[in-house]
Amino acid sequence: MEPYEVFRQDREGAAMQHAGSVLAPDPGLAAHYARELYGRRQESVRLWVVPRAAIGVVSDPDWLQPPLDRSFKKPAGYSAEIKRKLATARGRAAGEKAGR
Amino acid sequence: MTTTLSEPDRVEAFDRHVAAGGKVEAGDWMPDEYRTALRRFVEMHANSELMGVLPEREWILRAPTLRRKLALTAKVQDEVGHAQLLYRIAEDLGKPREEMIADLLAGRTKFHNVFHYPTRSWADVGIIAWLVDAAAIVAQQALRDSSYAPYARTMRKICWEESVHIMHGRDVVLTMMGGTDDQREMVQEALDRWWGPLMQMHGPPTDPRRDRDLAWRIKGKDNDTLRQEFLNVYVPRVREIGLRLPDPELRQDPDTGRWHYTEPDWRELHAVVTGHGPRSAERLAFRRLNWDQTRWVRDTVMAA
Numbered sequence: 001m002e003p004y005e006v007f008r009q010d011r012e013g014a015a016m017q018h019a020g021s022v023l024a025p026d027p028g029l030a031a032h033y034a035r036e037l038y039g040r041r042q043e044s045v046r047l048w049v050v051p052r053a054a055i056g057v058v059s060d061p062d063w064l065q066p067p068l069d070r071s072f073k074k075p076a077g078y079s080a081e082i083k084r085k086l087a088t089a090r091g092r093a094a095g096e097k098a099g100r
Numbered sequence: 101m102t103t104t105l106s107e108p109d110r111v112e113a114f115d116r117h118v119a120a121g122g123k124v125e126a127g128d129w130m131p132d133e134y135r136t137a138l139r140r141f142v143e144m145h146a147n148s149e150l151m152g153v154l155p156e157r158e159w160i161l162r163a164p165t166l167r168r169k170l171a172l173t174a175k176v177q178d179e180v181g182h183a184q185l186l187y188r189i190a191e192d193l194g195k196p197r198e199e200m201i202a203d204l205l206a207g208r209t210k211f212h213n214v215f216h217y218p219t220r221s222w223a224d225v226g227i228i229a230w231l232v233d234a235a236a237i238v239a240q241q242a243l244r245d246s247s248y249a250p251y252a253r254t255m256r257k258i259c260w261e262e263s264v265h266i267m268h269g270r271d272v273v274l275t276m277m278g279g280t281d282d283q284r285e286m287v288q289e290a291l292d293r294w295w296g297p298l299m300q301m302h303g304p305p306t307d308p309r310r311d312r313d314l315a316w317r318i319k320g321k322d323n324d325t326l327r328q329e330f331l332n333v334y335v336p337r338v339r340e341i342g343l344r345l346p347d348p349e350l351r352q353d354p355d356t357g358r359w360h361y362t363e364p365d366w367r368e369l370h371a372v373v374t375g376h377g378p379r380s381a382e383r384l385a386f387r388r389l390n391w392d393q394t395r396w397v398r399d400t401v402m403a404a
Contacts (some may be wrong), residue, residue: 003192018355020254021126021188023197025402041261057127 005055006024007048008038022036027051101115118247118317125249126192136396137192138248138318146186147204148212151222154383156228157220164222170269178261185254191249205388207375212236214297223276223283223290229269231334232399235301237262237273238330242320251318270337277341284342291338292346299347300369302326333358 001023007016019038024030027049034049058064071077105113111131117124124130130138153176163169191197203209214232218224240262245253278285305324315318321329335352339344351363357374374379 019257020185020250020251021192023188023191025404029401029404033184037184040177040181 001025002030004034005050005052006034006038007050008044009046010044016046019044019047021052022049025048064089105237109173113122115213115316117201119315123249123252131148133312134316134318135193137313137316138251139190141313141318142186142190142193143195143200144210146183146190147185147209148215149179149186149213150204151215151241151383151387154386155215155379156225159222162222163225168272170191172225175265175268178265182258185258186217186292188252189254201391205384205391206383206390207380210373212301213369213372214294215383216372216380217297218379220293221286221290221378223273224294225288226272226276226287227294231269231291231298231338232301233262233265233269235330236325236336237266237321237331238279238322238326239302242326245317245320247317251381260279264315274341275384277343279349288343291343295346296365296368297372298330299327299364300366300372302330303369304364304366327345328359331361332357333364373401 001034002025003023004023004027005021008019009016019034022030022033022037024033030049032048034047038044039047110129114129114131114134118134120169125132156172157176160172162171187197187200190200200209202210207268214228214235219228237259240255244259246251246252246255273287276287280379303323306313306322308322311322314322331350331352335345335350347362349360352359371377375381375384
């Protein structure tokens with residue numbers, strides 16, 4: 001018996017999401033069990049049934065969440081500064097227009 | 101979590117992680133005490149789903165219409181499916197499924213009190229699907245935030261299916277309430293019998309500070325909070341359709357919102373869940389018979 005992780009898709013084009021796992025002696029029965037538990041109510045359009053041993057897990061925080069400033073990669077790293085600079089720029093532009 | 105920490109430090113870091121709302125996945129390190137407590141909790145839940153279909157199963161052949169029969173059969177199938185999902189989680193935590201079934205069949209492990217009682221009429225099917233499932237979903241919704249993420253994800257799926265069962269039960273009850281006086285009397289009689297077990301179902305109040313399952317966030321809410329939530333939603337829904345609740349003490353404090361009720365019979369609860377309920381022996385005997393009769397299927401699958 002081997003554990004298989006089951007992923008399911010709600011509708012065509014949606015992300016595959018983890019549903020749960022089944023224990024089965026072979027991939028064929030694993031697919032049957034997955035269908036019975038995660039597709040019985042027509043709630044899935046596709047299932048991925050994967051031997052757990054085939055999944056490479058990466059969860060090391062040193063890799064995935066290094067304590068470095070990554071704000072330059074994210075919108076939030078710019079939004080506050082943009083608001084402030086925009087207000088300054090608009091104020092300057094308005095002043096120049098009035099002075100002309 | 102790094103592996104360089106000493107064992108007590110590691111446990112302490114784990115406790116802090118789950119207390120702060122952190123999650124645990126199947127392959128993650130966890131303290132043995134957490135693993136055991138979690139596995140016991142999920143195993144009891146799985147047992148209850150598996151045994152819980154037996155009272156309802158008795159009515160499949162007596163369902164009044166084909167649609168009701170289909171709905172009841174689907175509900176029974178769902179509940180067995182929940183047992184499958186939950187046994188999978190428990191066996192992932194280290195106890196083989198065969199051992200869990202053997203313990204259940206030998207009476208060494210428990211299942212919920214409400215599944216130890218007889219069913220007397222079709223109205224029981226409505227009351228069970230509506231109110232027993234409603235009392236259960238209050239507890240199950242709180243488990244969607246469990247610190248053990250595979251359990252929490254499974255509870256999201258289970259709650260979704262249970263919500264259909266509650267609709268089915270409410271529809272059965274409302275249909276009978278819209279029928280004859282005899283039918284209304286049947287519903288009232290069923291409610292009178294089920295109310296005691298329903299009030300016992302979440303268990304006696306416990307001190308939340310001494311409950312490790314709560315500290316580890318294996319479960320989300322203490323017993324009495326769950327009972328209060330159930331009463332809050334369902335007392336009005338029961339009363340609005342002309343049913344009476346058989347407890348003269350039942351009332352809501354207008355200031356605090358808390359429900360007062362006659363102290364449930366905790367001795368009955370204890371006797372029932374330790375295998376001395378009116379149908380405990382009969383239901384376990386049926387499960388044993390079923391386990392023996394389906395042995396050839398398991399043998400065939402494993403030999404293939």
